[in-house]
Amino acid sequence: MDAKSFQQTVDKIAPKRPVLKNCLKAFLTGGIICGIGQLISFFYMYFFPFTERTSSNPTVSTIIFITMLLTGFGVYKKIGQFGGAGSAVPVTGFGNAMVSAAIEHKSEGFILGVGSNIFKLAGSVIVYGVFSAFIVALIKTILVQMGVINW
Amino acid sequence: MMKKLTTISCVLLLLSACSGKPQIQTYHAKDDKQEIETFKNAFKDSENLDEASGVFFDHQLVVSLQVKPFSKLRKEKITKSFEKEMKTLFPDHEVFVSSDLKITWELNKIIEKKPNEDELKKDLDEIQSLAKEET
Numbered sequence: 001m002d003a004k005s006f007q008q009t010v011d012k013i014a015p016k017r018p019v020l021k022n023c024l025k026a027f028l029t030g031g032i033i034c035g036i037g038q039l040i041s042f043f044y045m046y047f048f049p050f051t052e053r054t055s056s057n058p059t060v061s062t063i064i065f066i067t068m069l070l071t072g073f074g075v076y077k078k079i080g081q082f083g084g085a086g087s088a089v090p091v092t093g094f095g096n097a098m099v100s101a102a103i104e105h106k107s108e109g110f111i112l113g114v115g116s117n118i119f120k121l122a123g124s125v126i127v128y129g130v131f132s133a134f135i136v137a138l139i140k141t142i143l144v145q146m147g148v149i150n151w
Numbered sequence: 152m153m154k155k156l157t158t159i160s161c162v163l164l165l166l167s168a169c170s171g172k173p174q175i176q177t178y179h180a181k182d183d184k185q186e187i188e189t190f191k192n193a194f195k196d197s198e199n200l201d202e203a204s205g206v207f208f209d210h211q212l213v214v215s216l217q218v219k220p221f222s223k224l225r226k227e228k229i230t231k232s233f234e235k236e237m238k239t240l241f242p243d244h245e246v247f248v249s250s251d252l253k254i255t256w257e258l259n260k261i262i263e264k265k266p267n268e269d270e271l272k273k274d275l276d277e278i279q280s281l282a283k284e285e286t
Binding site for chain 1: 277285
C-alpha cells in the first residue's frame with residue numbers, strides 16, 4: 001500500500017469533522033470571552049479613572065489572571081475542549097499556554113522544570129508579537145517621515 | 152402568526168433605535184440660551200451620532216460625542232470634523248472634543264449634578280487630564 005492509497009483509506013474510514021459546528025462553537029466561546037472582557041473594561045472605566053483607550057491594559061491583565069486561575073483549577077481545559085480556537089485566539093490562550101506548561105513541567109523542579117518551560121508555548125507569541133510590532137512601527141515611522149500619514 | 156409579529160416588531164424596534172436623532176445634553180455655567188441653541192443646532196441633524204453632550208464654562212467648551220456603531224470606523228474623522236465646526240461656531244471659546252465613552256459618562260454626571268463654578272472647573276480640568284493620559 002503506497003502513501004496515496006493509504007491516505008484515501010484513511011479519508012474513507014475516518015469520521016467527518018463537523019467543521020460548521022466547530023466554527024459555531026468557537027465563535028460562541030470567543031464571543032463570550034470577549035464580552036466578559038468588554039464588561040471588565042467598562043468596570044475599570046466606571047470605577048477607576050481609565051478612558052476607553054487606557055482601560056485595555058488593566059483589562060488584558062485581569063483576563064490573563066482569571067485564565068491562569070481557571071487553568072490551575074482545570075476549568076479552562078473543558079472550555080478549550082468545547083470552544084477550540086475560540087478559547088485559544090483571545091488573550092486568554094496566552095495565560096493558558098503559560099500555566100499549563102508550568103504545571104506540566106512542575107515535576108522536573110522549579111528552575112529547570114517550571115522556569116525554563118513556562119514560556120515553551122507562549123514564547124513564540126512574545127517573539128513574533130515583538131517582531132511584528134517592530135516591523136509595523138518601522139513602516140509607520142517611514143510613512144510619517146515621508147509625510148503620508150500622521151502619528 | 153405570533154412569531155411573525157414578534158419578528159416584525161423586533162425589526163421595527165431595531166430600525167427605530169438606529170435611525171433616531173442624536174440625544175443632545177448641555178450645561179451652561181452662565182445659562183446663555185443663544186449659545187446652547189447654536190450648540191444644539193450643530194448636532195441636531197447629524198446622522199453619525201448617538202449622543203452629544205457639551206458643557207460651557209468660562210470661555211471653555213468641553214464636548215463629548217458617541218458615534219453610532221456603524222460609523223465607529225470613522226470615529227476619529229467625525230470627531231475632528233465636529234471639533235473644527237465647534238471652533239468656527241464658538242471662536243472665543245477654548246474647544247475640547249472627545250469621543251471617549253469615559254468622557255461622555257463624566258460629562259453626563261456634571262450635567263446631572265449641575266455643580267457650582269469651583270467644582271465645575273475642577274471637574275473639567277480632571278476630564279481634560281484624563282483624555283490626555285497616554286499610558
